[in-house]
Amino acid sequence: xxxLGLAFMLLAGPAAARDAxxxxxxxxxxxxxAPPRCFAIAEPVRKGHAKWRPFAAVSHWxxxxxxGQIHVRLSREKREGAAVTLRIDERRFAMVAGGADAWAPxxxxxxxxxxxxxxxxxxxxxxxxxxxxxxxxxxxxxxAATAIDAAALGCARGR
Numbered sequence: 001x002x003x004l005g006l007a008f009m010l011l012a013g014p015a016a017a018r019d020a021x022x023x024x025x026x027x028x029x030x031x032x033x034a035p036p037r038c039f040a041i042a043e044p045v046r047k048g049h050a051k052w053r054p055f056a057a058v059s060h061w062x063x064x065x066x067x068g069q070i071h072v073r074l075s076r077e078k079r080e081g082a083a084v085t086l087r088i089d090e091r092r093f094a095m096v097a098g099g100a101d102a103w104a105p106x107x108x109x110x111x112x113x114x115x116x117x118x119x120x121x122x123x124x125x126x127x128x129x130x131x132x133x134x135x136x137x138x139x140x141x142x143x144a145a146t147a148i149d150a151a152a153l154g155c156a157r158g159r
Contacts, residue, residue, distance in 0.1 A: 021150045025143025029150035037061045038155035040147035044075060044137040052100065056123065056139050058114060058148050060155040067152070070110050072102045072125050075137045082128040088116040088141070097127070118145040 021029035021038070031038045039059040054075040060067050070086075077100045078084060084095040084102045093113055095102040102125060104110040117123060123144075126136040 019154070021154045022147065024146040024150070026140050027143040027147035029147040029154060031151070031154040035061070036063060036155065038151040040144065040151040042139055042144065042147075044139055046138070054100075054137055056125070056137075058117075058144075058151065060152055062155045067155075068107075068110050068114050068148070070104045070113050072137075074100045074102060074125065074127065074135075076100065076129040076135050078102075078127040079130050079132060084125065084127040086113065086123065086125045088113065088120040088123045091116045091120075095125070102127075114148060117141055117148070120144075 017033040019031045019033075021031055023029075027040055027042045029038070029040050037059055039057045041055055041057040043053065043055050052073065054073050056072045057070075059069045059071060061069070072086070072095070074084075074097070078097055084097040086093045086095050086102070086104075091112075093104065093109055093116075096105045097103070104113055120141045123139040123141055124136050126134065129135050
């Protein structure tokens, strides 16, 4: 839970317009009012020497009719052209990425990742840094399913 101390501030938006929906182990669920969105979020086990705070989030954007979108802020900027792979236990997913951000390539992959997160124990995302060194960010998934559900419900209520 310590890693979530400032995790909600990782996503852009005024803090005064953010509601905490709950903290579940290492994951938190939050709702922003302007623009309306809800998200489950966690920080990696080790943040390394990042210039920014890395995180993994599952977001819902009701106005855009987007539900369950995966977004990962990597701990390092990736090397141009380097592959980014998200792994949940033994399942692997190719991600699309630019700079230090990665997303699932399509809504079907978002859904597959979320399904894997629900039953998984850990999640990692790996790539090559701008300097060519390989890196891996690791997340504990305990509490993720509950936080994802809380975020989905937070936006389903139309608030």
